[in-house]
Amino acid sequence: MNTQEIIRQYEGFVIKTYTRTPVVVVKGKGLKVWDLDGNEYLDFFPGWAVSGLGHCHPMVVNAVRNYLKKIIHVPNNYYNMLQGKLAQKIIEHSFKGKVFFCNSGAEANEGAIKLLRAYGSPKGRYEIITMKDSFHGRTLATITATGQPKYQKGFEPLPLGFKSVPFNDLKAVRDAITDKTAGIMVELIQGEGGINVAGEDYIAGLRKICDEKDLILIFDEVQTGMGRTGKMFCFEHYGVAPDVMTLAKSLGGGLPIGAMVASAKFQGVLKPGMHASTFGGSPIACSAALAVFEAIKKERLLANTNQMGGYLMQRLEELKTRKSIIKEIRGKALMIGMELSIEGRDIVENCFKQKLLINCAHGNVLRVMPGMIVNRKQIDKAVGILDKAMN
Ligand SMILES: *Cc1c(COP(=O)(O)O)cnc(C)c1O
Numbered sequence: 001m002n003t004q005e006i007i008r009q010y011e012g013f014v015i016k017t018y019t020r021t022p023v024v025v026v027k028g029k030g031l032k033v034w035d036l037d038g039n040e041y042l043d044f045f046p047g048w049a050v051s052g053l054g055h056c057h058p059m060v061v062n063a064v065r066n067y068l069k070k071i072i073h074v075p076n077n078y079y080n081m082l083q084g085k086l087a088q089k090i091i092e093h094s095f096k097g098k099v100f101f102c103n104s105g106a107e108a109n110e111g112a113i114k115l116l117r118a119y120g121s122p123k124g125r126y127e128i129i130t131m132k133d134s135f136h137g138r139t140l141a142t143i144t145a146t147g148q149p150k151y152q153k154g155f156e157p158l159p160l161g162f163k164s165v166p167f168n169d170l171k172a173v174r175d176a177i178t179d180k181t182a183g184i185m186v187e188l189i190q191g192e193g194g195i196n197v198a199g200e201d202y203i204a205g206l207r208k209i210c211d212e213k214d215l216i217l218i219f220d221e222v223q224t225g226m227g228r229t230g231k232m233f234c235f236e237h238y239g240v241a242p243d244v245m246t247l248a249k250s251l252g253g254g255l256p257i258g259a260m261v262a263s264a265k266f267q268g269v270l271k272p273g274m275h276a277s278t279f280g281g282s283p284i285a286c287s288a289a290l291a292v293f294e295a296i297k298k299e300r301l302l303a304n305t306n307q308m309g310g311y312l313m314q315r316l317e318e319l320k321t322r323k324s325i326i327k328e329i330r331g332k333a334l335m336i337g338m339e340l341s342i343e344g345r346d347i348v349e350n351c352f353k354q355k356l357l358i359n360c361a362h363g364n365v366l367r368v369m370p371g372m373i374v375n376r377k378q379i380d381k382a383v384g385i386l387d388k389a390m391n
Contacts, residue, residue, distance in 0.1 A: 002036065003022065003023070003024050003035070003036050003037060006024050006036070007022060007024075021352060023035045023036075023039075024036040028043070028051070028054075028055025028056055029054075029055055029056055030054040030055060030056075030371070030373060031043050031044070031046070031054050031055075031370055031371055031373070031374060031378055032055070033055060033357070039355060040355060041352075041355045041356065041357050042355060042356050042357065042378060042381060042382055042385075043055070043357045043370070043371070044356060044357060044358050044368045044369065044370045044382050045357050045358050045359040045367060045368065045369055045370075046357075046369070046370070046371050047249075047254075048191070048223065048249060048359075049191075049223050049228055049249045049250050049335075049369055050249050050250055050252075050254055051250070051253070051254050051371060052226055052227065052228060052249070052250025052253070052292070052371055052372055053250070053253050053292060053295055053296070053301065053371055053372055053373060054371035054372075054373045054374075055254070055371075056254070057253055057254075057291070057292075057295055057373075059291045059294060059295040059298075060253035060254065060255075060288050060291045060292060060295070062291070063287040063288060063290065063291035064255065064284055064287055064288050064291075066287070067082075067283055067284055067287040068284060070283075071283060072282070072283075072284060073279070073282055073283075073284075074282065074283055075278075076276065076277070076278070076280065076281070080281070080282075080283040080286070081283060082281075082283050082286035082287055082290060083101060083281040083283075083286055085286070085290060086099075086101075086281070086286045086289050086290050087099035087101075087259075089289075089290060089293050090247070090259060090261055091261070093232045093233065093293070094232075094233055094235075094241070094245060094261055095241040095242075095245075095261075095263055096263060096264045097261055097262050097263040097264050097266070097267070098261075098262060098264075098267055099259050099260070099261050099262075100259065100260045100262070100270070100275065100277075100280070101257065101258070101259055101277065101280040101281030101285075101286075102257075102258040102259070102260065102277040102279075102280040102281075103248075103256045103257060103258055103277060103279050103280060103285070104137070104248050104256060104258045105136075105137050105220075105222035105223075105246065105247075105248035105249060105258055106136070106137025106138055106139045106142045107137075107139075107248075107258050107277060107280075108222065108246035108247060108248050108258035108259055108260045109136045109137050109141075109142045109145065109185070109218075109220060109222070109246050109260075110137075110139055110141055110142060111246070111260035111275060112185065112218045112220075112244045112246050112260050112262075113128065113141050113142075113145065113185075114270070114274075114275055115216070115244060115260070115262055115266060115269055115270055115275075116128060116182045116183045116216045116218070116244070117161075117182065118269050118270060118274065119182065119216060119266060119269045120182030120183070120216075124179075124180065125179070125180055125181060125182035126160075126161045126180060126182055127161050127162070127163060127178065127180045127181045127182055128145065128161060128162055128163070128181075128182060128183050128184070128185055129163050129164070129165060129173055129176050129177070129181060129183070129184045129185070130145045130146070130147050130162060130163070130164045130165075130184075130185045130186070131147050131164060131165060131166070131167040131185075131186055131187070131190070132147040132148075132164050132165065132166050132167055132193075133147055133148060133167055133190055133192075133193030133194065133196060133362070134146055134147045134148070134164070134167070134185075134186070134187055134190055134192075134193060134220075135148065135151075135187070135190070135191060135192035135193060136185065136220055136222075137222075138151070140155065140158065140159055141159050141162075143155060143158070144158040144159050144162045145162055145164075145185055147164030147165075147167075148192075148193070161180075163176050167186075167190060167193070167196055167198070168196070168198060168199050168202050169202075170201075170202055170205040170206070170209075173205075173206065173209065174209065177209070177213065177215075181213070181215060182215060182216060183210070183215045183216030183217065183218060183243075184206055184209070184210060184215060184216075184217055184218065185218040185220060186198065186203075186206065186217075186218070186219060186220065187219070187220045187221075187223070187224065188203065188219060188221070188224055188229075188234040188235060188237070188238065189223070189224050189229065189234060189331065189332060189335055191223035191224070191335070191361065191367075192223075192361055192362070193361070193362060194337055194339065194361045194362035194364075194365035195330055195331045195335065195336065195337025195361065195365055195367060196330075196337075197330055197331065197332065198238075200238055203235075203238045203240050204238070204240055206240075207240045210243070216243045216244060216266070217242045217243045217244070218242060218243065218244040218245070218246065219234075219235050219242035219244070219245045219246070220246050221233055221234055221235070221245050221246060221247055222246055222247060222248045222249050222258075223249055223335070224335065225245070225247045225249070225250070225251065226247070226249070226250040226251055226292065226296070227250075227296050227301060227302055227305055227372055228250065228305065228333065228334050228335050228369065228372065229305075229332040229333045229334075229335050230302060230305050230306040230309055230332060230333030230334075231302065232296070232302065233245065234332070237332065241263070242263070243262065243263050243265065243266060244260065244261065244262050244263070244266070245260075245261040246258070246259070246260050246261070247259040247260075247261065250292070251289050251292065252285050252288045252289050252292065253288045253289070253291060253292040253295075254288070255284065255285050255288040255289075256279075256285060257281070257282075257285035257286070257288070257289055258280075296372070299373070301372040301373065302372075304372060304373065304374075305333045305334050305372045306333055308333075308334065308370075308374045308375065308376070308379060309332070309333030309334045309336070310333075311376060311379055312334065312336060312368065312370075312374075312379050312383075313329065313331075313336060315379060315380070315383045316329050316336065316338060316368075316383065316386075317329060318383075319383060319386065319387055319390075320338075322387075323387075323390050324341075325340050325341050325342050325390060326338055326339075326340060326341075326390075327339045327340060327341050334369055334370055334371075334372060334374065335369050336367070336368050336369065337361065337365045337366065337367050337368075338365065338366040338368070339364060339365050340364045340365070340366065341364070342364065343360075343363055343364055344360035344363065344364050344365065344366045345360055347360070347366060347386075347389050347390055348360045348366070350388075350389035350390075351385055351386060351389045354385045354388065354389060355385075356381075356382055356385040356386070356389075358382075358386070366386075368382070368386075370382070
């Protein structure tokens with residue numbers, strides 16, 4: 001089948017919930033992907049950060065291939081060889097606690113919301129404060145947690161117990177707290193909201209409020225986690241640990257896996273039978289995630305992310321001096337947004353025509369988030385294309 005035939009088949013049989021660029025992607029290696037017609041693209045937006053180590057990282061491919069020969073699925077009424085090992089790895093890199101495995105970011109956040117409800121329920125607390133312009137997923141509870149009406153419209157009535165307040169505004173959080181409040185959920189860098197970086201005082205302030213009032217502080221690190229910001233987890237930049245952290249996107253190096261990490265204080269809140277996920281923590285997904293940790297360490301990818309993030313930022317700042325449409329560049333390491341004074345759609349389209357894949361968030365923020373293996377040459381090439389695409 002050719003590209004047109006494949007697209008026609010989608011139109012006939014796949015529910016059209018996505019706006020798709022008319023390209024069929026058939027192969028990926030590192031920062032390169034190829035379409036069915038043999039065109040090669042430079043990928044500076046690998047699946048919303050999913051392919052954080054680039055496409056088909058050999059260590060991930062090998063780990064998965066080896067495990068596939070042993071067993072594919074082990075149900076969660078038994079133990080598999082790898083869930084405990086991966087949980088230990090996550091804990092060693094984050095904070096003292098335990099992990100629940102699932103398959104996606106929304107599901108990880110659902111787990112966090114359920115933990116919060118379960119913890120608050122003896123005190124009659126259930127409300128959760130989230131931020132405007134946040135993004136937490138597409139299930140009913142997580143679209144309600146998401147402080148953007150466009151994701152909620154048409155799905156009312158929404159579940160009760162969610163309130164969203166302006167981002168980076170401590171007073172707004174304080175004012176929103178009632179005796180029903182059980183916790184706060186926040187992204188350290190809002191991804192879908194347009195790469196909005198949380199302030200240090202803000203995050204320290206949220207921690208203080210939660211400690212004072214015995215509220216649960218949830219950091220949604222689904223997009224920021226696993227090294228993209230130059231630290232394994234973005235909260236390390238702030239020196240403030242959450243009570244609960246959620247992960248997904250790049251955790252599995254391309255394979256679906258999500259995790260909800262709860263600090264030691266909340267052990268025993270979720271008891272046997274209270275929460276589950278059929279596919280959660282499958283040995284295949286765990287083998288991929290363990291390989292991701294290994295690759296980051298072995299190939300010193302955090303150091304590369306910081307170096308290349310700095311270089312990319314510098315090149316984009318240079319570009320900004322020549323392009324009046326660039327209003328601001330912000331982010332950390334390889335999670336960068338460029339706010340424009342115009343809509344970004346045409347520029348994304350122009351880049352695509354020149355075989356560079358980027359993204360636009362929130363209408364006017366170009367998002368560049370190459371895999372952690374990126375090098376100078378690739379950055380130079382991408383910035384050159386962006387330059388031309390803005391003419
Ligand atoms: C993508 C994303 C989610 C949702 O993840 P899914 O795997 O699509 O369910 C949640 N939170 C943040 C911050 C995200 O970027």
